[in-house]
Amino acid sequence: MTATTKPHDIVVRRIPFAFDERIDPVWNPAKPEWSHMVNGASLTMPYLEPFLIRTAREAMAQVEDPGLKEDIRGFIAQEGQHYQNHRRYNELLKAKGYPELADVEAEMEADFARIQEKPLRWRVAYTAGFETMTMGITEWLITNRRDLFGGADPAVTSFVLWHMVEETEHKTVAFDLYKALYDDYWPRVWGIVCGSLHVMKYSRKAYVLMLKKDGRWRDWRSRLRTMRMGAAFLINVGRLLVGSMRPGHHPDRVSDPDWVRQWTEAYAGLPAQHIPLLDTADPDIPARFA
Numbered sequence: 001m002t003a004t005t006k007p008h009d010i011v012v013r014r015i016p017f018a019f020d021e022r023i024d025p026v027w028n029p030a031k032p033e034w035s036h037m038v039n040g041a042s043l044t045m046p047y048l049e050p051f052l053i054r055t056a057r058e059a060m061a062q063v064e065d066p067g068l069k070e071d072i073r074g075f076i077a078q079e080g081q082h083y084q085n086h087r088r089y090n091e092l093l094k095a096k097g098y099p100e101l102a103d104v105e106a107e108m109e110a111d112f113a114r115i116q117e118k119p120l121r122w123r124v125a126y127t128a129g130f131e132t133m134t135m136g137i138t139e140w141l142i143t144n145r146r147d148l149f150g151g152a153d154p155a156v157t158s159f160v161l162w163h164m165v166e167e168t169e170h171k172t173v174a175f176d177l178y179k180a181l182y183d184d185y186w187p188r189v190w191g192i193v194c195g196s197l198h199v200m201k202y203s204r205k206a207y208v209l210m211l212k213k214d215g216r217w218r219d220w221r222s223r224l225r226t227m228r229m230g231a232a233f234l235i236n237v238g239r240l241l242v243g244s245m246r247p248g249h250h251p252d253r254v255s256d257p258d259w260v261r262q263w264t265e266a267y268a269g270l271p272a273q274h275i276p277l278l279d280t281a282d283p284d285i286p287a288r289f290a
Contacts, residue, residue: 005067005176010074010169013267015275017085017159025096025210028152032216033207033226035152037233038160039093040207043101044199045086047108049079051116052130052174055123059177068176075173078166085159098213104206111202124178125191126198131174133196134167135254136240140233142257145285149278157285158278161263168260172251189245196241262287 025039026032053076060072094101115123141148141164149157178188208217216222243249266287267276276289 005065007067007070012077019089019092025093027156034229036207036210040203042086043090043206044202046083047112049083051112052127053079055127059124071173075170082163108202125187126195128174128178129191129195132192132244135171136237138164138168140236142259152280154277154280157280165260165263168256175251259287
């Protein structure tokens with residue numbers, strides 16, 4: 001890193017997603033297992049993302065590059081908006097029949113408090129590793145949005161894909177922060193493995209709980225659909241994770257789906273704090289808003 005680093009265009013959008021109390025936690029009726037897999041991932045965000053924010057803020061004190069500092073501030077602001085919206089959605093999930101999710105939350109709260117005490121080098125590597133996984137998730141969700149979100153609840157779909165768009169905007173920040181402070185290869189690889197598996201563990205614990213509560217976990221057909229969806233996730237996201245372990249990897253070299261650019265351009269024309277709701281009835285789910 002040099003003092004001439006050009007900051008990325010990280011836009012902080014304060015979008016107050018409104019989740020109707022009548023919303024069904026199975027927000028994609030055609031894919032109940034997938035609905036709960038996303039719900040499980042959502043449950044982790046109010047514990048994961050504050051950890052990432054605290055780590056980035058602490059590490060920024062050692063950064064001299066003003067461009068990177070500006071990127072870190074954008075990263076922190078976007079992640080703050082994400083977890084606040086996820087927290088509102090998660091409260092609705094618990095109120096709509098899954099109060100046992102609070103037990104998973106308590107376990108995550110204790111675990112993230114524990115790893116917050118680890119050395120800063122370890123935490124920055126974890127942060128860079130998890131942010132690497134989000135690039136693979138973004139590409140998979142957007143490329144396959146017709147199959148994953150077609151006919152689904154527009155509010156949840158729009159919420160999830162907004163989050164992914166912003167993950168794309170700040171995809172380089174954690175990597176550049178790790179490279180600026182440490183730039184050790186093997187700890188970075190370990191961060192990819194550890195950051196990904198740690199969050200996947202709690203996400204799975206949450207969605208299995210919800211599937212059991214629905215009575216689906218013992219249904220072999222539902223279990224098979226869950227396994228297939230999990231395999232699709234691992235194949236698509238794992239491919240990018242493996243590629244990111246190359247010594248010369250940099251997130252800037254990973255192409256973004258064109259739909260991300262379309263979304264940002266469409267949102268730029270909206271009034272402030274407008275909720276960007278996508279049309280999931282349109283087979284293509286275009287990047288335009290109601």
